[in-house]
Amino acid sequence: MGYHGPLAYFSSYTLVGLIAFFFFLIPGVEFLEEILAGLITDLDSFILSIPDVGFFNIGNLLYLAETGAEVAVFNAYPLHWTLSYRPEDAWAIALQIIPWLGSGAIVGAIFPENPKDALIIGVGMILAASLNTLLAQIILPLILLNLPMFGMVGPLITGIMNGMATGFTDLPMGVSSILAIVEGGGLFIAMALFMSTLKSNEAPYPESEGGGKASLIMTSIFGSILCIPGFIIGVVNTSKNPGDRKAIMGTILGAMQLAIFVMVLFVFIPAPSP
Numbered sequence: 141m142g143y144h145g146p147l148a149y150f151s152s153y154t155l156v157g158l159i160a161f162f163f164f165l166i167p168g169v170e171f172l173e174e175i176l177a178g179l180i181t182d183l184d185s186f187i188l189s190i191p192d193v194g195f196f197n198i199g200n201l202l203y204l205a206e207t208g209a210e211v212a213v214f215n216a217y218p219l220h221w222t223l224s225y226r227p228e229d230a231w232a233i234a235l236q237i238i239p240w241l242g243s244g245a246i247v248g249a250i251f252p253e254n255p256k257d258a259l260i261i262g263v264g265m266i267l268a269a270s271l272n273t274l275l276a277q278i279i280l281p282l283i284l285l286n287l288p289m290f291g292m293v294g295p296l297i298t299g300i301m302n303g304m305a306t307g308f309t310d311l312p313m314g315v316s317s318i319l320a321i322v323e324g325g326g327l328f329i330a331m332a333l334f335m336s337t338l339k340s341n342e343a344p345y346p347e348s349e350g351g352g353k354a355s356l357i358m359t360s361i362f363g364s365i366l367c368i369p370g371f372i373i374g375v376v377n378t379s380k381n382p383g384d385r386k387a388i389m390g391t392i393l394g395a396m397q398l399a400i401f402v403m404v405l406f407v408f409i410p411a412p413s414p
Contacts, residue, residue, distance in 0.1 A: 144260040144264065146268065147356045147357065147360060147361075147389075148247070148265075149261065149267075150268055150360045150361055151356055151389050151393060152247045152261060152265040153321075155242075155243040156240055156328070157215070160211045161207055161400070162396065163235070163238060165204075171213065171235050172206075172213060174226075174232035175226075187199055187203045197406075198407075200403075200406075200407045204400075204404060214236065214239070215317055216320060218316055218320040219233070220319070221310070222236055237327055239324075240324040240325070243328055244262070244328035244335070245331050245335055247261060247328075247389075248332035248333070248335025249338075250388055250389055252332065252335075252339070253336070253339060258329070258332040258333045259332075261332060262325060263329070265325060265328065266322055269325070270318045270321050273318050274314060274318065277314035278315075351384075352374070352378075352385070352387030355370045355371075355386065355387055355391065355394065356386040356393070358370030358373070359371065359393035360390075367397035368401070370397075373387075374388070374391035377390075378391050
């Protein structure tokens with residue numbers, strides 16, 4: 141029986157963000173430039189041209205930070221906005237759909253054993269990610285920023301955040317992110333359903349072991365904080381049980397997060413002199 145529990149939901153959305161990060165990390169793939177219709181140009185080239193400061197490779201660090209910011213923007217812009225305001229910009233649309241399709245293909249190849257499993261995972265991913273966004277971008281800011289201890293600052297900051305969101309996407313704070321998840325999730329479901337149909341005649345996978353579950357928790361819920369032990373546990377459990385779905389997914393997520401960790405680490409290592 142295919143697995144379609146909470147870990148599949150959270151790991152699916154985590155994978156979307158990681159695929160988007162590595163996609164936007166490619167020099168020349170500038171999501172901000174595309175989504176802002178050229179308001180910012182050649183930002184990648186400018187950041188990468190910043191010289192080192194002693195042992196500190198500030199250009200590479202800023203480039204990683206910019207890529208992370210692009211992922212945040214990617215999660216805030218719904219596809220319908222791009223289709224409405226940039227219908228002729230095929231590249232901007234492609235940048236928004238590729239991470240969702242990529243995640244759907246990988247997840248669909250790992251977790252579900254039939255289209256029903258794939259559909260449950262897709263709907264669960266949309267609901268789980270939307271709930272997180274609702275809590276993080278709407279409910280929590282309204283609670284924290286409007287506490288008496290913040291005085292007039294809380295409502296002011298909330299108003300500014302709502303104003304920026306409305307100015308960029310014509311939607312209130314958090315609503316655009318939820319719509320981005322719902323619309324992207326539809327693409328995810330379509331790809332996961334397709335991949336699941338290719339597996340419908342395969343023999344059932346063996347059940348995941350405890351180590352596989354631990355690996356997936358470390359890499360999907362705790363993210364890069366526990367990426368190293370999560371990756372190691374995933375590799376060990378995958379080698380012992382090649383059919384362990386959770387271990388396979390934990391290994392994939394851990395490897396991607398470990399790559400980001402290494403990139404950040406090498407920011408503080410000087411490049412060899414020419």
